Amino acid sequence: MADRIIKLSFTGPVHFGSRRLSDGTYTCDAATLFSALYVEAMRAGCADELLHAAKVGDLLLSDAFPYVGEELYVPKPMVGNVRSDAKRATASDSRERKANKKLKYIPLSALDDFLTGNFDFIGALAQFELGTSFARTKVNLTREMSDDAEPYHVGAFSFNPGCGIYFVVRGAYDADPLFEQLGYSGIGGKRTSGYGRFSARVENAGGFRFADAPSGRAMLLSSSCPKERELTDELVDGAKYHLARKGGFVQSTTHADSFRKKRDMWAFTPGSVFPHGFDGDVFDVNATPGSHPVYRYARAMWMEV
Incomplete structure (x- = not known):
């Protein structure tokens, strides 16, 4: 199949895991998507095929990135200071630095401008009107430890009309039917409250300069672990990257009698730039024995920069 993007248009708010339940972010990593697809594949009886495709590279997934209208956004490449000394000396330098710091993503159509130092950070930030982050107060009615109901806060994000997130999908494996089914189940947390449900639209990924086997400078589009x-030493020599700890609890109700923690691992985040590539893998992150393996998707998807 051709390289493609899957654009998700949500029917309500989303809740993606972060450090705290009260956080409300708008993107998730490729591992979250793969886990959700794997659950749908188990229901459809094709989980082994999905896992095999991911491990051998017949299915590559990016992290989730935002889109605003027809504009796709990609991670800001970690290529150091891309602005010239002359431009750094302008009167708007302070505003640009602040806008640069706030922007995590840049328009795909302006990637070359960013790399050549001609990117308008202030204008890009003003146009990035994706939606609204908010928190809702819930009440815990479990009174085993207290006579009073205990309130707690759930963070969520609501997208503006015409906005959402998308994933890049590469490889011969056809995961599109699983995306369609996942739209009814939803992605992220608090799905029993109606969060995370979406409709999916498939489009061509012609605007991306993919690097199948990077031998020059390339940027990660997925949270990946070699x-x-x-x-x-050669891999990280000259690289600019950020590492994020990946952990959490096993969500499966058949894995064990109680909640078990996954094995922590560290992954390079999207936007990290390397002079040499790596493939990554789908890792078993069982920290304690259970009735079945627990996988974390950490394959690498590369883009030339």
């Missing part, structure tokens, strides 16, 4: 044999 295999042990791929993690070498």
